[in-house]
Amino acid sequence: AVDAATKVVALETLFYPPRVIDVLPFFRLVPVWNSGISFGMLQDAGVYAPLILGGFAVIVGLALPYYTKAWGRAGRLGGQMMAGGAFGNALDRLIYGRVVDFIDLYAGQWHWPAFNVADTAITIGAGLILLSTLGNKTGKDRPEGDSNR
Template sequence: MGYFLLVIVVIVADQLSKWWILSSFRLYESREIIPGFFNLVYVTNTGAAFSMFADVDSPWRHYFFVGVGIVAIVGLTAGYFIMRRENRWYGPAFACIAGGAAGNLIDRVRLGAVVDFFDVYIQDYHWPAFNVADSAICVGAGIFIVLSILDRPKNSTKE
């Protein structure tokens, strides 16, 4: 699948899932799906990953995160064009991360916060709520990390 097509697939899947949550849930509503393990819940996040900086009370926080999202998407796309010849799996890795960044960027611009709804937990421990875009970012980062470990330069010399 081409880089830009995968970016669009991630964005569409993310935005459709968020549209469903927004149209089917009230803010903070939770529905148990797998007892003791998984809920769907509608929450918002004005911060970064795991709600970092969500408590920073500054009008610049929003613009900072929008700027970071734009720079990330541009940087990942440039990285794709540079790295695609190294290994074909860099394309899907960068596309998943860029698509996820774009999905969350759309929320920030449109709603002022990111919509999260997957709630995974064991007993009283809840992983921070996340969404399809966050999942794509993690999958893409995972692929990139594995490639970085396994795809050593072919021309390296031992000293």
């Protein structure tokens, strides 16, 4: 819901007519249509890319909650964040044929590729899953006599 709401606001304030809003010395809001995947990768993948990428996002979004059941609270939250982000960007592909990106972080002339709230959820979710799989050992995974829980 937050992703969809921010995209509606971005479309209304940044895209029509196109404009840039400087927020902080390293952060601005920009209008970017992304036909690739996260952070602008695969921009020139062809006309069927939005359908393929959107379908893949839906499959991942449906599968992640199933696979995260054994990952503890952080892993489950990460899976839910990734699924929500995947669905948010898949919805853009369904409606617009591409994804609405509008967050631009930069330092001097160096710019991170524009992204959106869904991309942020996907990235944070992946980090939570990684942390939960590295740091959340079940009792049967621990060496015998290890009392750390």
